[in-house]
Amino acid sequence: MAYDERVANRIREALESKDLAGKALEEKALFQGLAFMVDDKLCVCVRNDVLLCRIGPDEYEAALDMNGVEPMIMNGRVALGYVYVSPEGYASREAFDSWIGKCLAFNKFARSSKKKK
Numbered sequence: 001m002a003y004d005e006r007v008a009n010r011i012r013e014a015l016e017s018k019d020l021a022g023k024a025l026e027e028k029a030l031f032q033g034l035a036f037m038v039d040d041k042l043c044v045c046v047r048n049d050v051l052l053c054r055i056g057p058d059e060y061e062a063a064l065d066m067n068g069v070e071p072m073i074m075n076g077r078v079a080l081g082y083v084y085v086s087p088e089g090y091a092s093r094e095a096f097d098s099w100i101g102k103c104l105a106f107n108k109f110a111r112s113s114k115k116k117k
Helices: 005-016 057-064 093-107
Strands: 025-030 033-038 041-047 050-054 069-074 077-085
Touching: 005 033, 005 041, 005 093, 041 093, 050 093, 057 069, 057 077, 057 093
Parallel strands: none
Antiparallel strands: 025 033, 033 041, 041 050, 050 077, 069 077
């Protein structure tokens, strides 16, 4: 698992500063990095110094036009609603906060992949 601890700390601080309305915040090893789960749903992940943002299908197309953003491709298929954001795409505090905001906004509507017992 390779991830930039400084970026992980920025994500932690950003998420902890938000009102998560009592939703659980959990960290997991996922996608060869460190994933931040909110309410048992993937919210944002850091791999090396790249963010994997789960922003949903409504924000997806517009996000691809932004600086430093690429689609997530898994097993040769585009993962709609997920984008990779390189450091140039979140260099400013405002840009970083915007990405975290997009991830949290979609998290409210995202489905959990956690199996119910």
